[in-house]
Amino acid sequence: MNVEAKLAVDRFTVDEDEAHITLADTSSVPRETLELLVRGCPGGLYRLTDEGTLDFDYAGCFECGTCYVIAHGTAIASWNYPRGEMGIDYRCG
Amino acid sequence: MAEEPYGAIVVGAGPAGCIAATVLARAGIDVVLVERGTTAGSKNMSGGRLYGHSLAKVFPDFAERAPLERLITKERISLLTADSATTVEFASTKLAGPAASYSVLRASLDSWLCDQAEEAGATLVTGVRVDRLMMTDSHVTGIVAGDDEMPAKVVLLADGALSLLARRAGLIGEPDPHHYAVGAKEVIHLGEDVVQDRFGLAPGEGCAWMFDGHCTDGHIGGGFIYTNRETVSLGIVTTIGDLGHSSTRVPEMVDRLRRHPVVAPLIAGGEMKEYGGHMALEGGYDAVPQLVHDGALLLGDAAGLGLNSGYTIRGMDMAIESGRLAAEAVISAHARDDFSAAGLASYTDLLAESFVGKDMRFSRRFPSFLEDTPRLFTEYPAVAEQILLGMFVVDGTDPVPLSRTARQALHPVGIGTVAKDAWRGLGAVDGRTSFATRMRGGDR
Numbered sequence: 001m002n003v004e005a006k007l008a009v010d011r012f013t014v015d016e017d018e019a020h021i022t023l024a025d026t027s028s029v030p031r032e033t034l035e036l037l038v039r040g041c042p043g044g045l046y047r048l049t050d051e052g053t054l055d056f057d058y059a060g061c062f063e064c065g066t067c068y069v070i071a072h073g074t075a076i077a078s079w080n081y082p083r084g085e086m087g088i089d090y091r092c093g
Numbered sequence: 094m095a096e097e098p099y100g101a102i103v104v105g106a107g108p109a110g111c112i113a114a115t116v117l118a119r120a121g122i123d124v125v126l127v128e129r130g131t132t133a134g135s136k137n138m139s140g141g142r143l144y145g146h147s148l149a150k151v152f153p154d155f156a157e158r159a160p161l162e163r164l165i166t167k168e169r170i171s172l173l174t175a176d177s178a179t180t181v182e183f184a185s186t187k188l189a190g191p192a193a194s195y196s197v198l199r200a201s202l203d204s205w206l207c208d209q210a211e212e213a214g215a216t217l218v219t220g221v222r223v224d225r226l227m228m229t230d231s232h233v234t235g236i237v238a239g240d241d242e243m244p245a246k247v248v249l250l251a252d253g254a255l256s257l258l259a260r261r262a263g264l265i266g267e268p269d270p271h272h273y274a275v276g277a278k279e280v281i282h283l284g285e286d287v288v289q290d291r292f293g294l295a296p297g298e299g300c301a302w303m304f305d306g307h308c309t310d311g312h313i314g315g316g317f318i319y320t321n322r323e324t325v326s327l328g329i330v331t332t333i334g335d336l337g338h339s340s341t342r343v344p345e346m347v348d349r350l351r352r353h354p355v356v357a358p359l360i361a362g363g364e365m366k367e368y369g370g371h372m373a374l375e376g377g378y379d380a381v382p383q384l385v386h387d388g389a390l391l392l393g394d395a396a397g398l399g400l401n402s403g404y405t406i407r408g409m410d411m412a413i414e415s416g417r418l419a420a421e422a423v424i425s426a427h428a429r430d431d432f433s434a435a436g437l438a439s440y441t442d443l444l445a446e447s448f449v450g451k452d453m454r455f456s457r458r459f460p461s462f463l464e465d466t467p468r469l470f471t472e473y474p475a476v477a478e479q480i481l482l483g484m485f486v487v488d489g490t491d492p493v494p495l496s497r498t499a500r501q502a503l504h505p506v507g508i509g510t511v512a513k514d515a516w517r518g519l520g521a522v523d524g525r526t527s528f529a530t531r532m533r534g535g536d537r
Contacts, residue, residue, distance in 0.1 A: 003344040006279070006368035032337070039342045040333060042277035042370025062370035063136060065255035066275040066343075069268045069333050069372070081257065084238075085131045085220040092280040092324070092367040093138045093199030 003044035007060040014059045015086040021061065024077035026054045033071050040066045062088050098244040099125050101423055102236055103215075103251055104223050104258060106133035107199075108409050109393025110251030111206035112151055112416030113423075118214035120424045125243065126207070126215045127236065129222040134203025137253075138278060138371040141319040141326040142301055143202070144194045144410040147448075151417055152209065156193070160201040162321035163299025165194045167292070170404060171355070172474035173307035173316075178355040179477035196299045196319040196326070197409075198280070223252070226262045226389065232433070233262065233388035247423055247432045248389045251416065254372040256395035264389065265382040271334030271464065272376030272397070274314060277347050278328030281363035285323050291359050292320050303404065306474030308350040310341035313463050313470060316350040317406075318359075324366060325359075327351055330406075332375050335464070343370070373408065374399030378457035384444070385437045390419045398449055401463075402456045402522060411449045418443040455524035462521035466514055468506060476502045 026034060034054050037046040043062055047055040054075060061082075068079045081087070101117050103110045106128035117124040130136040142165065148155050166188045171180040188194070211217050227235035227242055235244035236258075252258050254273065259265045283291070292300045304316035314331030329346040341349070350356055374380070374397055381397040384390060391397075393412030400407045422440035426432050444450050463469065483498030503511055 001365065003368075006344075006365065009365055010367055010369070035340075036336050039340065040275055040336050042275055042343045044342065044344045062138075064275060064370045065253075065372045066273075066333055066370070068255060069270050069273050070336075072267070079257075081129055081222055084129050084222045087136070088369070089131060089135045090138055090200050090367065090369055091135075092326075093134055093201075093203070093369070 007043060010060070011089040011091060012060065013086050013089060015082050018083060019058050020063075020080045020082045020087070021056070021058050021067065021076060022078045023054060023056055024075055026075045029071070029075045033075055036070045037067055037075060040070055042066065096242075096244055098235065098246050099123055100245070100427065101125075101247050101249060102127060102243060102245040103249040104236065105251035105253060105393075105395070106130075106207045106210075106217070106219075107137050107203055107251060107253065107393060107412065108206060109395075109412035109416040109419075110249065111203065111210045112148075112413050113249050113251065113392060113420045114210040114215040115151060115206075115213045116417050116420035117423060118210060120420070121214075122424065122427060124215045125245070126210055126217050127221055127223055127238070128207070128217070128219045131220055132200075132204055133207030133219070134200040137199040137203055138276070138369040139197075139199055139373075139409060140276065140278065140317050140328060140330065140406065141196050141198065141321070142194050142406075143197045144192075144407060146192065147410045147414040147417070151413070156195075158205075160197075160205050162196040162198060162319075163294070164189055164297060165196060165301045166298040167294065167300040169300060169302040171302065171304050172477045173304050173353060173355075174474050174478045175307050176354065177474075177478040177481070178304075178353070179474065179481055180355075194301070196301070196321050198321060198326070223258060226258055228262060231387055233386060246388070247426065247437065249392055249419055249423070250389060250395050251392040251412075252395050254374055254394040256391065259382075259389075259391060259395060262389075264386050264391070269334070269376065269380070270336075271332065271460075272374065272380040273333045274330045274373045274375040275333055275343055275370065276328055276330040276373050277343050277370045278326055278368070279347060279351065279365050280321070280324050280326055280367045281360050282324045282366050283360065283363045288320050288323065288325065294320065303406075304350060306470060307353065309346050309470060310339045310349065311467065311471045312336065312338045312341070312346070313467070315470075316346075318356070325363070327356070327360065330373055332464070338467070373406075375401060375460055377401070377460040378453040379460075381453070385434050385441050387434050388432050390422065390437055390440055392416055392419050398453070400453055400456055402459055403463075414447055414449050415444060418447060456521070458521040462517055466518070468510070468514060469518075472506045476506065
């Protein structure tokens with residue numbers, strides 16, 4: 001079971017109007033930092049493209065804060081929790 | 094006309110926030126508990142074990158009433174290599190009683206705690222994200238959510254490990270990756286009888302299992318399994334500051350645990366009900382920020398209150414105690430009508446004198462011991478495997494004395510290193526402080 005299949009089991013209310021995490025221009029961010037984001041995200045939502053740019057999808061986000069700790073102010077331009085009632089909705093926790 | 098301020102606003106309906114709101118409401122203070130999730134617990138995840146001692150102070154009958162999964166009567170710790178597990182098991186009816194711990198799932202536990210706060214008289218607001226704190230100079234005077242301002246005499250920040258509100262207000266600095274860990278967990282449904290049969294448990298009793306080694310691929314951290322009533326929680330925790338160690342991704346670490354030959358048969362045929370991620374605290378005592386500010390206090394994970402001593406991993410019991418003690422401090426601040434940092438300072442004193450302060454001071458060296466001893470997560474599980482293979486493999490080859498097997502197994506690490514690690518590890522577990530720390534008088 002890959003991580004995408006695992007996320008499909010979870011309940012998310014995706015905020016289509018507002019991305020709660022936005023990326024900065026990562027061209028001058030060390031590749032090491034980008035790799036840490038890819039490695040650390042429990043949802044596997046960060047990916048490095050073949051061109052070496054960072055790809056991110058906020059839709060399956062657990063709002064854990066790991067990427068904030070790794071890259072707030074470098075690769076990550078803004079980080080917020082989703083608006084009220086949006087985002088992950090744990091039924092077990 | 095300015096709106097009359099509330100007696101207190103609590104941000105975050107996790108264990109710390111719900112307990113604080115309960116104790117404040119019981120004292121007759123008009124308290125509002127604000128939660129961004131649709132329900133309390135819908136944003137929260139933990140490995141899954143609650144040590145019940147601090148909750149019993151607020152709800153003496155919680156064991157009968159709260160939605161607990163299983164009473165933990167079996168502890169296991171395993172050192173993992175790719176092929177092997179060296180396991181210590183301790184099972185005892187003495188793990189029940191006053192020192193009892195329980196497997197829990199947070200969606201139901203936090204909901205129950207929140208219900209108790211409401212029943213005590215707290216006003217609950219769900220589905221509201223607090224965007225920032227209201228400030229007058231450096232004094233916190235309430236919260237802001239969207240276009241709404243809610244003034245309060247004091248704000249209790251129980252908004253989780255990241256505590257974005259405290260950071261935005263400049264009450265705490267940017268996070269140190271070495272002070273935080275990321276956890277990922279699956280909840281796997283097996284059915285009540287299957288859980289009991291596979292883990293050898295009586296009805297209502299449960300197993301807590303820690304794993305060191307293979308699952309985190311050499312990263313600082315480990316795996317865990319907690320048996321719930323009908324499900325098991327299976328996951329890993331690893332220090333964010335140590336993610337550079339190897340290229341293995343966090344979701345793959347969970348897979349390494351669930352596919353391990355010792356684990357796989359236990360969850361075979363199970364249905365995954367949920368997969369989640371959360372941050373945990375790893376910095377220990379030295380990472381705790383200033384907890385009292387003008388008009389605000391930090392509670393639970395937001396206060397950095399978490400403890401990893403290697404064989405016990407705690408957060409919720411400390412969060413609950415911090416919630417109760419913060420409420421006590423706020424109640425006395427109300428009596429004196431002084432909500433400055435000085436007026437709230439009794440929280441820091443109460444916390445320092447409680448088991449929270451004592452246990453965290455006691456184990457303050459453990460986080461640095463883990464960081465300084467990568468062998469714990471790499472070589473040592475392999476050493477255990479090699480020695481035990483020497484003992485248990487019978488294949489017709491020439492006999493080798495156990496002492497030589499042990500020497501050979503330890504050779505790559507070096508006997509001196511092993512002895513040093515053992516001494517430092519025992520010291521860290523034992524609460525022994527370094528000579529330098531004693532000289533500074535920094536530890537009592």
